[in-house]
Amino acid sequence: MSKDRVRVVVTGLGATTPLGGDVASTWSALLDGRSGIRTLTGDWVDSVPVKFAGLAAVDPNEVLPKPEARRLDRAEQFALIAAREAWRDAGSPEVEPERLGVVVGSGIGGITTILNAYDTFKEKGWTRLSPFTVPMLMPNGAAGWISIELGARAGAHAVASACATGAEAVGYAIEMIRSGRADVVVAGGTEAAIHPLNIASFAASRAMSTRNDEPERASRPFDRGRDGFVLGEGSGVIVLESEEHARARGARIYAVAGGVGYSADAHHITLPEQSGAGVMAAMRDALEDASLTGDDIRHVNAHATSTPAGDVLETIAISKVIGSHPLVTATKSMTGHLLGGAGGVESVFTIKALAHRIIPPTINLDDLDDGIEVEIVRDSPRPLPEGQLAAVNNSFGFGGHNVAVAFTTV
Known part of the structure; x- marks a missing residue:
């Protein structure tokens, strides 16, 4: 199918962020100008120079059943929650499995799984490791779990381009539909990297704000007094479709993914x-x-x-x-x-x-x-x-x- 003849549209939105556990609550907080940044707690906080971050407003363990949550890294948990919301929002479209794709990536992947599993290995030995350790730590895990849940067989891809990952995933999804490989693609990004080693490492590169006395004011883009980024966690996922497919099923269309x-x-x-x-x-x-x-x-x-x-x-x-x-x-x-x-x-x-x-x-x-x-x-x-x-x-x-x-x- 010619790229010039295929228009790609957005029919579903999903998110879980430091501002809310779904799109509606997150969007409302954005319009209100609320900060999702807060001081961290935990016995490790005094060991790092940055003591605040954008923790998810709704912990994924409050949303997912415990047996499911235990086999997922936190980044995968966020991605599944966002993907499920986006899929429902799109009307759970009926699509042939071979015409449905997934492109969901992570900049760092299951880093907390890696670190926690190594601690377990050192302290208790290999027999105490979860059999899900590898699926939890691999950066393509989120894409894999979403594709399994939806039965997406046109391709399950995981791009990794650091902080450009989520946008690149959307771009790849657009190209999948334009090329004729898929009619519908679930795309986005996820991250769960609020861990002392990650915070210490970013701080060592002098990239993070150290405004510990007022964390909600630490992220200040374009301000003369900005001193670095603030780490957040969560996921954003969208459902993209060819316009022909979306209109044939009477889908609500949010926007055109133009280029x-x-x-x-x-x-x-x-x-x-x-x-x-x-x-x-x-x-x-x-x-x-x-x-x-x-x-x-x-x-x-x-x-x-x-x-x-x-x-x-x-x-x-x-x-x-x-x-x-x-x-x-x-x-x-x-x-x-x-x-x-x-x-x-x-x-x-x-x-x-x-x-x-x-x-x-x-x-x-x-x-x-x-x-x-x-x-x-x-x-x-x-x-x-x-x-x-x-x-x-x-x-x-x-x-x-x-x-x-x-x-x-x-």
Whole structure:
């Protein structure tokens, strides 16, 4: 089937985040400008320099049956919860198994399983390890479990591109449908990395905020006083379909998944290339893929992690590729940074913004940094106009991965 003749639409949304256990509660908290960041508790907290994070608002063990939860890593738990919500939201579509795919990735995978299992091995020996240890730790576990549950046989894929993972998964799903491999694909990202070793490691790289005295104000994208990102956890998953398939079954359509752009900085393993060439290339390719121009874009959900190196650079790239007119927001100011889950969750946010024609604010922005030439939505939500709208979700990751996904109203 020709790529030019296939339009891909979004028919289902699912999420579990530091702001809520589903899409509705998370979206409501975003519009209210609430922070999901809080001080951590536990006997290990004093051993690390960062003592706060964006823990999931609803613990997955409160949602999943205990026998099921015990055989899943926390990242897999989040992904299954989000995927089930997205699937229900899409109306649990009837689709041939060979026409149904899954693309759900993680930036780090089952890291807590690995660390906890090694402790068990050292202290109690190999016979005390769970027989599910390998399925729990493997980064493709979430995609595998979702495909088993849904009977998806067109392919179960797990991309891993650090903090660009969730967005890249959405892009891969778009391409699966356009190429004719699938009619419906469940796609997104997940992460559960709030563990002392991970926090200590990110802190050692000087990437995290250390604002321990006011954690809810620590994630402050675009603010002159930002000092690093805040770790969050959770998952965001969407259901994508060919428009033909969605309309044939009378599905509600949230938005069109118009296009995706990819690039690599090939510059530094953790720092963005300072000309912004890679970021701009990803956005340009997404616009071209969606048959859009910069003038069409009215909203950008920025990657904006609250690091000194990346935030201003991204806004300059937006201004050069799209222009100074789009309303830009940084929802990580409320959720923290979900790493591999960020692109999935923020795709949900971008789609909701288009569907409801309202943009959540960037919070904690008290002193706008120099060099920002785009309009940042801050303090309170901003409405979007009537008529046809388009938006871009940006996601960038360690390793120099850049992904931009363009969505439009129906």
